[in-house]
Amino acid sequence: MSTHTPALQALDHHDDAEQLxxxxxxxxxxAQVGWEQFERLxxxxxxxxxxxxxxxxxxKTLVRQISQHAHSEIIGMQxxxxxxxxxxxxxxxxxxxxxxQDEAGHGLYLYSAAETLGTxxxxxxxQLYSGRAKYSSIxxxxxxxxxxxxxxxxxxxxxxxTNQVPLCRASYGPYGRAMVRICKEESFHQRQGWEILYALSxxxxxxxxxxxxxxxxxxxxxxxxxxxPDDESPNSQQSMAWNIKRFSNDELRQRFVDMIVPQAExxxxxxxxxxxxxxxxxxxxxxxxxxxxEFFAVxxxxxxxxxxRLAHYRRARDExxxxxxxxxxxxxxQAQRRSAEETLLSx
Numbered sequence: 001m002s003t004h005t006p007a008l009q010a011l012d013h014h015d016d017a018e019q020l021x022x023x024x025x026x027x028x029x030x031a032q033v034g035w036e037q038f039e040r041l042x043x044x045x046x047x048x049x050x051x052x053x054x055x056x057x058x059x060k061t062l063v064r065q066i067s068q069h070a071h072s073e074i075i076g077m078q079x080x081x082x083x084x085x086x087x088x089x090x091x092x093x094x095x096x097x098x099x100x101q102d103e104a105g106h107g108l109y110l111y112s113a114a115e116t117l118g119t120x121x122x123x124x125x126x127q128l129y130s131g132r133a134k135y136s137s138i139x140x141x142x143x144x145x146x147x148x149x150x151x152x153x154x155x156x157x158x159x160x161x162t163n164q165v166p167l168c169r170a171s172y173g174p175y176g177r178a179m180v181r182i183c184k185e186e187s188f189h190q191r192q193g194w195e196i197l198y199a200l201s202x203x204x205x206x207x208x209x210x211x212x213x214x215x216x217x218x219x220x221x222x223x224x225x226x227x228x229p230d231d232e233s234p235n236s237q238q239s240m241a242w243n244i245k246r247f248s249n250d251e252l253r254q255r256f257v258d259m260i261v262p263q264a265e266x267x268x269x270x271x272x273x274x275x276x277x278x279x280x281x282x283x284x285x286x287x288x289x290x291x292x293x294e295f296f297a298v299x300x301x302x303x304x305x306x307x308x309r310l311a312h313y314r315r316a317r318d319e320x321x322x323x324x325x326x327x328x329x330x331x332x333x334q335a336q337r338r339s340a341e342e343t344l345l346s347x
Contacts, residue, residue, distance in 0.1 A: 031053070033053075034052075034053025034054075035053070035055070037052065037053060038052065038053060038054055038055065038058075041171070042171060042241075042242060042243055045169075045171075045243060046171075047171060047172070047173040047176065048171050048172050048173065049173045049174075050116040050117070050173075050174065057238075058242055059117050059118070061235065061238065061239060061242070061244065062114075062117055062172050062175065062244065063114055063117050063119050063124070064235075065235075065239070065244065066110050066113050066114045066117075066175055067110075067111075067114050067119070067124040067127070067133060068133065068134050068135055068136075069110050070106075070107045070108075070110035070111045070114065070124070071107075071124075071128045071133050071134070071135035072135040072136040072139065073103045073104070073106040073107035073110065074103075074104070074107040074128070074135075074313070075128075075135050075136075075139045075309050075313060076103055076135075076136070076138075076139045076156075077100050077103045077104060078139065078309055078312055078313075079139060079141075079142070079143040079148070079149075079152060080096060080099065080100055080103075080143065080149055080152060081100050082143065083096060083143060083146065083149050084096050084097055084100065086146070087146070087149075088146060092196075095192055096149065096192075099153075099188075099189050099192060102185045102188075102189065105185075106182045106185070109178040109181065109182060110175075110178060110182075111124065111125075112174070112178070113172075113174040113175050113178050116174045125317070128310075128313065129313070129314055129317060131301070131310055134299060136225055137221065137224060137225070137295055137298040137299055137303065138156055138218075138221045138222060138224070138225050139309060140298050140303030140304060140305045140306045140309060141217070141218075141221055141303065141304055141305065142304060142305055144214075144217070145210050145213070145214060146196070146200075146210070147196070147197065147200055147207075147210040147211045147213065147214035148214045148217065148218065149193070149196060150193045150194075150195075150196030150197040150200065150211065150214060151193065151197065151211075151214035151215050151217070151218040152193060152218065153189050153190055153191075153192045153193015153194065153196065153197075154190060154193035154194045154196075154197055154260075154263070155193070155215070155218045155219060155222040155260065156193075156218065156222055156225065157186050157189040157190040157193060158190045158193075158222075158256065158259070158260060159222045159223070159225045159226065159256050160186050160225070161183060161186045161187060161190060162226075162252055162255050162256045162259065163225070163226060163252055164179055164182060164183050164186065165179075165183050166245065166246035166247055166252075167179045167244075167245070167246075168180050168183060169243075169246060170243065170244050170245075171242055171243035171244055172244065175244075194263070194267075197211050197214075197215070197267055197269070198267055201267050201268045201269055202268070208268070208269075211267075211269060212269050212270070215264070215269050215270075215271065215272070216272040219271055219272050219273070220272075220290055220291060221295075222256075223253055223256065223257070223287075223290055224290055224292075224295045226249045226250075226252045226253040226256070227249040228249065228292060228295065228296075229249065229250060229292070230248045230249055230250045232292075233248075233249050236248055236249055254284055254285075257276075257284075257285050257287050258284055258285055261276065261285055273287050273288045274288065275287060275288030275289075276288065
């Protein structure tokens with residue numbers, strides 16, 4: 001039972017209210033200073049670092065984009081990993097293994113970047129495990145032949161480079177720095193794909209047809225990798241305003257088309273687009289409409305291999321649980337041992 005008189009209780013409540021009001025004013029002042037600093041960094045095209053103040057929506061956008069990018073790298077290991085044992089020579093097996101290993105590393109770099117935003121890695125991995133997270137639609141298509149491995153390298157990794165090189169200048173520091181190394185390795189991946197297709201397109205007629213069929217399958221989904229048209233992309237404009245992205249989806253898609261047309265000619269292959277032609281007035285290639293209904297269906301989980309890709313990921317994660325548990329237990333044991341040694345030394 002309180003021994004305070006009503007007058008003293010009223011005074012206590014007044015003091016509590018005043019303290020809360022003061023805390024609210026200080027928080028508002030801090031947010032205002034943080035917002036001004038953030039706007040200055042963006043306006044001056046400088047980097048936002050993890051300890052800097054940032055708007056909640058900026059943080060949310062980065063977590064979404066970085067985690068989706070990381071998931072794409074991890075799921076993207078599957079189509080090519082399936083061909084490691086069937087690659088046509090020991091050299092090609094070794095090169096393909098190196099590429100798949102790179103993709104695993106890319107995923108880890110990006111999960112680390114997401115962690116700097118305060119999002120635990122287990123949280124974003126659980127989102128992928130449950131099917132709530134999105135990843136690039138291209139990885140829900142099958143790699144039917146060895147030529148598809150080449151088409152993935154040339155077209156899919158080529159599209160990735162077109163999209164990701166500008167991300168090296170992303171306004172968020174850890175993301176931009178991770179992209180520098182990723183893009184260097186992606187350039188190797190694209191050359192690997194090009195070399196596979198070049199060898200096939202200059203081989204027998206059957207090999208050339210295999211290469212052409214793979215390009216026919218991959219071309220449309222590769223162009224869709226840049227995302228929906230600008231007027232149907234709800235996040236693109238804001239990401240550009242914050243200097244996370246530098247170019248719109250359609251601008252990047254046009255750059256990619258302009259790049260691959262002469263490359264296809266050098267390969268001796270054709271791109272499966274009857275509307276593809278040079279537009280002298282625009283100074284770019286015109287290209288035909290893409291199947292956006294198919295794109296959105298794949299994004300919603302209705303692609304040829306959505307269920308298989310996720311099922312394989314879940315199985316691998318479940319079967320590898322003991323490794324993660326053992327590593328965590330070992331790390332805890334080592335930390336405990338170091339703590340005990342430090343206690344002895346300080347005694």
